[in-house]
Amino acid sequence: MAERPSDGWLVERGIGEERAIRSQDGEIVAARIHWPGNLTLGQVEDAVVVSLRSNGAWRNSGIVRFANGQEAHASRIPRETTEGMRVRQKVTREAIAERGRLKIARSTFTEEAVTPPPGLLQQLTSEGADAREVTAFPGEADWDELFIEAWTGEVPFSGGSLILSPTPAMTLIDVDLHDYPEALYHNGIPVLARTLARMNIGGNIGIDFPTLDKSDRKAIDDRLSKFLADWPHERTAMNGFGFVQIVARLEQPSMLQRLACHRVGAAARFLLRRAERLEGAGKIELAAHPAVIAKLTEEWLAELQRRTGREVSTRPDPTLAIEAPHAQLVPR
Numbered sequence: 001m002a003e004r005p006s007d008g009w010l011v012e013r014g015i016g017e018e019r020a021i022r023s024q025d026g027e028i029v030a031a032r033i034h035w036p037g038n039l040t041l042g043q044v045e046d047a048v049v050v051s052l053r054s055n056g057a058w059r060n061s062g063i064v065r066f067a068n069g070q071e072a073h074a075s076r077i078p079r080e081t082t083e084g085m086r087v088r089q090k091v092t093r094e095a096i097a098e099r100g101r102l103k104i105a106r107s108t109f110t111e112e113a114v115t116p117p118p119g120l121l122q123q124l125t126s127e128g129a130d131a132r133e134v135t136a137f138p139g140e141a142d143w144d145e146l147f148i149e150a151w152t153g154e155v156p157f158s159g160g161s162l163i164l165s166p167t168p169a170m171t172l173i174d175v176d177l178h179d180y181p182e183a184l185y186h187n188g189i190p191v192l193a194r195t196l197a198r199m200n201i202g203g204n205i206g207i208d209f210p211t212l213d214k215s216d217r218k219a220i221d222d223r224l225s226k227f228l229a230d231w232p233h234e235r236t237a238m239n240g241f242g243f244v245q246i247v248a249r250l251e252q253p254s255m256l257q258r259l260a261c262h263r264v265g266a267a268a269r270f271l272l273r274r275a276e277r278l279e280g281a282g283k284i285e286l287a288a289h290p291a292v293i294a295k296l297t298e299e300w301l302a303e304l305q306r307r308t309g310r311e312v313s314t315r316p317d318p319t320l321a322i323e324a325p326h327a328q329l330v331p332r
Contacts, residue, residue, distance in 0.1 A: 008130030011121045012137055015276065015303050017269040018120040021137060028146055030197040032120060033255055035265075039070050039091050039105040040117035041251050042126060046086040047107070052077065064089055064107060072105040088114070096253045097261035098168045136277065147270060150199055150255045151263075151323060157191040159183025164195070166257045170204035170245075177210045184210070185223055193227035196248075203250035209242035217242070267322050268295035275327035276307055283311035283332050288325035290316040 009030075012019045022030040034040070047064035050071065064074040064087065074089055081087050089107040096103045124131035137143055149155045155162040159179030165172045173192065177184050192207070209220065217238045224244070228235070233248040259266045271292065275284050284304065286296065293316045305312045311332065320326070 008132065009124050010137055011119075011124070011131055011133045012135075013119070013133060014269065015272040015300050015307070016297075017273075019137075019143065020120045020124060020131070021143065023138070026138075028142065028198055029194060030200070031143075031146060031255060032123075032200050032252070033258060034120045034123070034252075035258070035269075036117065036119070037068070038117075039066060039068070039072060039094060039107075040123075041091055041094050042115070042123060043091040043117045044110060044112050044115045045089060046114065047072070047074070047089045049074075049077065049081055049083050049085050049087055052081070052083055070095065070105065072107040074107050074109070076109040078109060088112070093250065094252045096250075096257060098166070098257075099261065101168065143273075146198055146255075147259075149195075150259045151266070153256065153260070155191060155195050157183075157187045159187050162188070162192060162195060164199075164256055166254070166260050170206045171201055171254070171256065173205065173207045175207065175209045181210075181212060181216045181220075185216075185219060189220065189223045189227055193224070193231070196228075197231065199255040200252065201254040201256060202248040202252075205246040205248065207244040207246065209238060209244065211242050212238075263322055264291045264295050267292045267325055268300075271325035271327055272296070272300060272304055274325075275304055275312075278308070278327060278329050280329050282329035283313060284308065285313050285315055285328055285330045286325065287315040287317050287320065287328070289320045289322050290318055292322060292325050 009020050009022050016035065018034040018036070020032045021028045045066055047066045050063040050065050052062040053060055060075065062074045062077050063071050065071050072089065072091065074087070077087055088110055090110040090112060091105055091107050093106040095105045118126065121131055121133055153164040155164065160175065160177040160183060163174040163176055165174070175184065175188060175192070177188070195201070196205070212220065221238050231248070233246050236245045238244045267288070271286055271288055275286060278284060286293070293314050296314060301312050
């Protein structure tokens with residue numbers, strides 16, 4: 001982005017979820033989430049070869065299965081490898097769920113030592129980032145606001161809003177302008193650039209701007225270049241219909257993709273985070289739609305009780321929306 005945040009990454013180890021933020025002046029400028037249990041970026045493991053395709057000195061591709069049962073598209077498999085053998089693999093892209101299908105993970109042959117799935121702290125430090133673990137994010141870093149933006153797919157700015165839609169082809173961002181083009185220039189572009197980093201959006205990104213005249217298109221293009229200057233990507237100029245395409249590195253599902261394709265699981269984790277931060281006397285009652293309650297594993301509930309030192313109960317309530325779970329303290 002145009003300005004670099006002065007603070008490093010803070011990592012919050014939640015129940016069923018790890019969260020990381022980078023903030024500046026009390027505002028989250030970049031964020032990531034990680035759900036343990038799946039193939040993880042940087043993980044190194046000896047995986048079983050399920051199928052192969054050969055070409056030249058290396059078998060160009062194949063399917064491998066890891067110990068957790070999940071499969072990945074593998075590359076650079078040594079020529080002497082046969083199906084059923086184990087071959088060392090490093091996960092280079094995590095699986096990405098889309099509506100109606102799942103893009104399985106990608107991995108490549110490596111001679112590195114076997115390493116377990118890294119958490120967010122290890123991922124960030126391996127990238128050279130300044131990161132440290134905290135018990136909870138500072139109060140001024142509003143994680144709930146970011147979660148709601150990703151959940152609803154709508155990010156407001158003064159004079160308009162961004163409507164975000166993850167699709168199998170790309171992440172589409174519709175710029176809904178309620179005001180004059182000046183509002184887009186001064187307010188919309190900074191929020192758009194900020195949103196890409198805040199939600200860790202990568203891959204193919206399509207931005208549909210309102211129809212503008214040629215001079216306004218040029219001004220918006222220049223403004224976009226400024227605010228994306230420090231974010232690695234390739235981008236087309238805005239065409240006459242107001243469309244811009246961006247291609248950025250994609251190694252993990254964005255926050256937007258996770259919440260769009262795993263809504264019940266995301267709501268359950270959000271509920272646990274709220275419950276962990278309750279203050280006062282009494283036991284914890286978790287009230288939520290029955291589908292959300294069903295996602296709360298015994299392991300997660302036991303961890304909540306261990307962390308808080310409180311008795312925990314659940315109350316399914318079909319009148320509550322998926323996105324409206326509620327944690328409260330009630331008398332014992």
